[in-house]
Amino acid sequence: MSEETMSKQKECEDAIKDLLRKVMVALIFQGNLAFDKDNEDYAQMAFEELIEMTNERPDLLLPHVNEIFQCIYQVLDKPEFEEKTRFLAEELMELLLLHYRHAGQVVIQTGKFLGRIFSMLTAVDDDPEKYAQGVKRLARYAPVMGGQYILEKFSMMFEWHYFSQEWQCRHAAVISHSIIANNCRESIDKFDILVEQPIKAVDDTHFRVRWAAIGAIEEFSCYLNPEFQLQYYQKVLPALIKALNFSSHPCIQVQAASSLFYFIQHCTSDLLKPYTDEIIHKLLSCLQRGKQLLKEEALTAIASLASSSEDCFQPHYKTVMPYVKVAMMKASAESDHILLLKSIECMTMVGVAAGKEKFCDDIQMVVQLLISLQESKLEIEDPMRNQVLLAWGRLCKCLGPDFQPYLGVVIPHVLQSAKLGSHVTSLKHSESENSFQSIMPLSLGDESTERKQLVLEEIAKACKVLCLCATELKEGFDLWIDEVAHTLVPLLNFDLYEEVREVSILALPELLKSFKAAMEKGYVERYQELPFEELCSFIVTALVEALHKEPLMEIQIITLEAIEECMEISGPTLNTEQIKRFLHITMKILITSSNLSRNRVENKELEIFHNKASDCFITFTKAYKDSLSQFFDQLLSSMAYMWENDKSLEERRTALRIFSDVAQKCQEEALNYCKGRLQFLFDACYERKPEVLQIVAQGIGVSAEFGGSIFKSHMKEALGGLNSIMLRPETLRPDYLAAHDAAVSALGKIFLCHHEELNEVKVFGIWLSHLPIFNDLDQARVVHDQLCSMIEKFSELIVHKDSTHLSKIFAVFAEILRAGQNLASKETVNRIIEQLKHLQSNLPPDTWASIISSLVPSRAKVLQRKLST
Numbered sequence: 001m002s003e004e005t006m007s008k009q010k011e012c013e014d015a016i017k018d019l020l021r022k023v024m025v026a027l028i029f030q031g032n033l034a035f036d037k038d039n040e041d042y043a044q045m046a047f048e049e050l051i052e053m054t055n056e057r058p059d060l061l062l063p064h065v066n067e068i069f070q071c072i073y074q075v076l077d078k079p080e081f082e083e084k085t086r087f088l089a090e091e092l093m094e095l096l097l098l099h100y101r102h103a104g105q106v107v108i109q110t111g112k113f114l115g116r117i118f119s120m121l122t123a124v125d126d127d128p129e130k131y132a133q134g135v136k137r138l139a140r141y142a143p144v145m146g147g148q149y150i151l152e153k154f155s156m157m158f159e160w161h162y163f164s165q166e167w168q169c170r171h172a173a174v175i176s177h178s179i180i181a182n183n184c185r186e187s188i189d190k191f192d193i194l195v196e197q198p199i200k201a202v203d204d205t206h207f208r209v210r211w212a213a214i215g216a217i218e219e220f221s222c223y224l225n226p227e228f229q230l231q232y233y234q235k236v237l238p239a240l241i242k243a244l245n246f247s248s249h250p251c252i253q254v255q256a257a258s259s260l261f262y263f264i265q266h267c268t269s270d271l272l273k274p275y276t277d278e279i280i281h282k283l284l285s286c287l288q289r290g291k292q293l294l295k296e297e298a299l300t301a302i303a304s305l306a307s308s309s310e311d312c313f314q315p316h317y318k319t320v321m322p323y324v325k326v327a328m329m330k331a332s333a334e335s336d337h338i339l340l341l342k343s344i345e346c347m348t349m350v351g352v353a354a355g356k357e358k359f360c361d362d363i364q365m366v367v368q369l370l371i372s373l374q375e376s377k378l379e380i381e382d383p384m385r386n387q388v389l390l391a392w393g394r395l396c397k398c399l400g401p402d403f404q405p406y407l408g409v410v411i412p413h414v415l416q417s418a419k420l421g422s423h424v425t426s427l428k429h430s431e432s433e434n435s436f437q438s439i440m441p442l443s444l445g446d447e448s449t450e451r452k453q454l455v456l457e458e459i460a461k462a463c464k465v466l467c468l469c470a471t472e473l474k475e476g477f478d479l480w481i482d483e484v485a486h487t488l489v490p491l492l493n494f495d496l497y498e499e500v501r502e503v504s505i506l507a508l509p510e511l512l513k514s515f516k517a518a519m520e521k522g523y524v525e526r527y528q529e530l531p532f533e534e535l536c537s538f539i540v541t542a543l544v545e546a547l548h549k550e551p552l553m554e555i556q557i558i559t560l561e562a563i564e565e566c567m568e569i570s571g572p573t574l575n576t577e578q579i580k581r582f583l584h585i586t587m588k589i590l591i592t593s594s595n596l597s598r599n600r601v602e603n604k605e606l607e608i609f610h611n612k613a614s615d616c617f618i619t620f621t622k623a624y625k626d627s628l629s630q631f632f633d634q635l636l637s638s639m640a641y642m643w644e645n646d647k648s649l650e651e652r653r654t655a656l657r658i659f660s661d662v663a664q665k666c667q668e669e670a671l672n673y674c675k676g677r678l679q680f681l682f683d684a685c686y687e688r689k690p691e692v693l694q695i696v697a698q699g700i701g702v703s704a705e706f707g708g709s710i711f712k713s714h715m716k717e718a719l720g721g722l723n724s725i726m727l728r729p730e731t732l733r734p735d736y737l738a739a740h741d742a743a744v745s746a747l748g749k750i751f752l753c754h755h756e757e758l759n760e761v762k763v764f765g766i767w768l769s770h771l772p773i774f775n776d777l778d779q780a781r782v783v784h785d786q787l788c789s790m791i792e793k794f795s796e797l798i799v800h801k802d803s804t805h806l807s808k809i810f811a812v813f814a815e816i817l818r819a820g821q822n823l824a825s826k827e828t829v830n831r832i833i834e835q836l837k838h839l840q841s842n843l844p845p846d847t848w849a850s851i852i853s854s855l856v857p858s859r860a861k862v863l864q865r866k867l868s869t
Helices: 003-029 037-056 058-076 083-099 104-124 128-145 147-153 155-162 167-183 192-203 207-223 227-243 250-265 269-289 292-333 337-354 356-375 384-418 449-493 498-520 530-549 553-570 576-594 600-623 625-642 649-666 668-673 679-684 690-706 708-712 715-727 734-757 760-768 777-793 795-801 803-818 826-842 845-854 857-868
Strands: 427-429 436-438
Touching: 037 058, 037 083, 058 083, 058 104, 083 104, 083 128, 104 128, 104 147, 104 155, 104 167, 128 147, 128 167, 147 155, 147 167, 147 192, 155 167, 155 192, 167 192, 167 207, 192 207, 192 227, 207 227, 207 250, 227 250, 227 269, 250 269, 250 292, 269 292, 292 337, 292 356, 337 356, 337 384, 356 384, 384 449, 449 498, 449 530, 498 530, 498 553, 530 553, 530 576, 553 576, 553 600, 576 600, 600 625, 600 649, 649 690, 679 690, 679 715, 690 708, 690 715, 690 734, 708 715, 708 734, 715 734, 734 760, 734 777, 760 803, 777 795, 777 803, 777 826, 803 826, 803 845, 803 857, 826 857, 845 857
Parallel strands: none
Antiparallel strands: 427 436
């Protein structure tokens, strides 16, 4: 760009800035546009323009940030403004804090803004509405500014509030830390500046501050786990145990029990062990003498302690269970549903932690209560319905196969809950093949959102119990498999709640395992094999169709895993049309998913998806090996598409895995089918991406190993491509080493499988010059085993007829033996030693001595030591 052009551009920018400055001064900063209710339309217009300017040219507004902040405060501090005006003001504030956070003027304004928020938070007693607005405002803007930034940049402000004589100020400081933990987890690197002051505040002189501090520990436990637990358990647990003693303020006891529940959830038994006795003592005291709410929280905390302590809780079973049984019986007698729900949860979780040997005396009591609750026809919105399902699930996990006698009572009830899905919604597949379109709920259309959520959770929990029963009981679940399968399969497409879909998917392979185990035990001999094959076909085709409709990639991954597992269990049970449908859908989703633009996290998920799809294809080719040739077109044509230059590394890797697996199983037949498409491998040898070069070399190696006569016609291109990879200048760079090693391995396969087409001595010399391999240990083991095979197969040629390579062979052997089993398998190491002994006995003594003397002394000693043992 010429100096004249640059000068004109600068003049233009200066003119724009000058014009903007004049407009800002005229319209806003001299009061011509009054920010009051009468001129609210102008205020909205001004905010919209400022938002657009901030997005497009943030540098232009920096000189005016002080005035802009004042304009925003005018709106935010006056409740009479319309919601739209306040929304625009808040959006502009977000942009200012985002773009100018580190600018000096904005740092000052940010401090003032936080000061205004703190003044709102200190109004906790005087003006609860103002306090609520302060909480809401900090929750909105803290993520924009960044929690770490706020705590470090304005640490003096927080300290002033923590050490204030006014309890409202100390309360505000604690609450602010809770809000930051809740909303800024990703930006918090140093926990100490966030959590240590609130932990100290548990001993504050004012009970409201203590209550807030204990609540902050609950927030830290939820949003900073498990690091918070690992770093601060020695401070937090004693503080919460102490807080359980504050009987003069029951609200503190309740909050302490609640915080214990959340903190313990993410603790290991080792962390809890020194404190378990005291925690149990305090919680049982609360359960015995506390009021309703405290009893509920105490039961929940005991349940959490039992679950996290696992086997370490067994010694406490006899101490805890009598109290829990009394609470349960009392709640049942008084029809106290909430306390009964909590006591059932606690009792079953304590039982699972203690094990069935200790729990056996009390199980019947729980079973009778659960049966009576089932028969009481609980209302659809009653949380007890979900708790009964969870309790059955825990009993099943605790008892294992001994749960079988209860199935006749449990499963009909669980199936009834799972079948609620057919009443909640009816699914219709939309025109877009990878999306859902829900018809309005049939039976809950006029009910509250809360009630719908309870129903959805009940369906999910019922599916979990069915999955758990199949997993734990195995062949003992045989009588229910058919009905459960026909209940779960429709839920694979349940679009209202993804957890229902996920659990239904996970349950189906477990049903096939149960059926197969029952067949092996002779429980279903009367069925013969046909029903098993039909069930396998029914489940696999349903999973394939669910994969086709599933909008979430994380659930698509789970579905692929389930399909793979079902194919491993079932073997070849699909007919030709079903196989074609499976291949069509899976390939289509692979291709479609890769074409979507994604962020870093989504790209990682896509990589997992491709790996799972590859695993699924490999299992498929194993199960259907005998009939694989009729599906070459679908398998290998998609492979060629995924290999094109604009495709991602994951797609190319998937294509190679499919190609390699098919080539290994079908060998020349597969290579013959795609011989016209092999050129893509050789062309790709000249690309620059090392990851692609590695995949290419592996593909050539597979083709050489299994291609037979088909590969011979491509020998020249293959050798040229591999030579290009091995000899390029970048080969010594760390990121290219894996490609180099794969190319060496591929060349070794060509030599072993097609040596008659080569100048054997020359090619062997080239290949040997790249040994030993140190980088890719998997390839190293393959290549060094290849060397042993070549010496055995071509001993006359490379040892006796032309001994020029003997010194290099010995040097490579010495390096391999020195490294032990890092560079070669145990079998290969033994082969090397045997070959060295054979050479020692067959070579002339002078030749042997000459070769040994040519080695580095330390390597020569390695050889001599190995040969002497």
